[in-house]
Amino acid sequence: MPKNQKGAGRAGGLSTFVLMAVIPLVSLPAFAQTKLAIPEANISASASDSNLPVHANDGSLSTRWSADATTGTQWLQYNLGGCYRIAFANLAWYNGDSRKYNLELKTSDNGTTWSTVFSGTNSGTTAALKPYTFGDRPAKYVRLESTGSNVNRWVSLSEMEIWTQGTGTCSGLDRNRTPGENFDLSDYQLQTLNSSLQVKFVDPINTYTDKYFYTDPSTGAMTFYVPSGAGSTANSKYPRSELRADTTWHMGGTHTLAVSMKVLQQPATGQIIIGQIHGEQTGGSELLKLRWTNGDILMGVKKNFGDSEQRILIKSGVALGENIDYVIKLVGPTVTVTVNGTSKSFTYDSASWSDVDLYFKLGAYSQDASSNGTYAKVAVTALD
Template sequence: MRRLDRGRIGRCVTWVAAAGVLPFCAAALPLDIMQVPGGNFPQIAENYLLQDFDAQDRPEEVQITNILQNRYFYSNCFEPASCHRGAPEGAVVFRVPSGFASTPNSHYPRVELRAKRNFMLGSTFDITQSGDAYIVQNPQTRSIIIAQIHGDKAGGSELLKLRWDDGAIVAGTKEHYGDPENRTPLLTGVALGQKISYTIEAQGMGTGMHLRITVAAEGRTSTQHFDFPASGWSDVALYFKAGNYNQSSSPDGGTAIVAYSALDIRYR
């Protein structure tokens, strides 16, 4: 880990678009390459835990602090060897080598943010996660999950996976816990280094949850709506995730690199 002085920090603003009011976090000033991710984005430390790898490259889950930075989670260009041209300087980078050990009940390695707050279908809630992400480098499978709604129940509890799949942005959903994943294409032709702006809006009521997903890249926007019955996810605590879930388990599958220049989550 590398200790750096604190400097400029980010702030959350609101973007008013034709589709509605979409909150996201941006920097009050350009992102500071001398800041660790928790310094550029203090809301990350407030709202998320980090799932990455320890010094022996074993999966771990840790608190995010204003000094946390390592070879898997760092600010873009904080040093020349860790500068990726496919993302803005100062963006938070999630680097995941293929073939690393996975968390329990998974086959793939991840460096992801896990939201601290859970929610359950059948209750009333209004939650929005939004971000600006860049696929800097893809593994050999050309598949990376950049955001999720995940459950704390083992086996098949990924209600939503938002993935970059060989240039396509795809929403993978499960209407019921344990269902096969149903994949819905949102955009195609999204190349490496292009900004992917997304918003996931989850609204809960007694009967279940309505999900609205909006994705924009290179001047194109797509919105899809999904509904989930409360009975399909009873007794499963859910939470949001963001980062890099590398879909390659092969030791020679290459390294997946994802960067975020903006990330926000709102609970209302």
């Protein structure tokens, strides 16, 4: 499950927000859709003189927010009141046609942990609004930080607008941490790939990361990346970047795996296994495989140990990048798989499976053994 994140106070008390279309003052990126209206109560700053923080969001370039940065970095912060996919921020600087301000633009899901989107200066050639691209990054907070300009240590910002692509999904994960720091992976080992695209096992995971298992720098998601045709484990011909639970158990009692994730890319075959109940024994001990097949999600099950797999459709028409919440729950001999609210159940022959040591797996188990240049990519935002 995700490790506890530090809480953060809201920057204000209002929670009603309006998205309104406006005519931009400068030429803006083609993907811009709407400007987010920020209530005054949701605008805060480290300090100010008589030029208040709300003046940076009043629609006028003749007013400004100002703060003395002589003693350190000053910041202006917007609480967006929800999670939005930010296309860009429009900034206009006081005397920006003759001053270059040092600035950093940052985003956060919780108001405590920040990721830098831009670090540098304004152009120093215009006082008009100019866009700083965020690349559709999801966030609940946006912060501008500055230590002043090449003229003095005062920070003076005329306007800051936030333009969005609509609502997004914020995980509360730290984009600067490894997967093992964002999630409790103490009961998992990692099956990944080495530099020669051959199988590599990592246990314990701790702070381990590589190009096939990493934290997405935009969302903080635990990401699994698998090139088609890479090396496979002993009893398979398919490549994987996958977590395997260390704890094993027998059929009986209740065993649950809950995951929130997205399939970001599918291989040429269109097939990925995104979750499993697997067995230690060879010869067909895969109790359940949760399969992605060109946007359809199916459960593959075997009534008896060693049987051929039966496939049951759970959900169809799921798009790449669409959120998938799934729960695999085995109670006695009956497994129930729920995907985005739709459930299917199957009952096994318990006598056939009674001596099999079982465990959970999740990640990206690509079903493409050809070296065709395609890949599977899966992003996990919650694990329990």
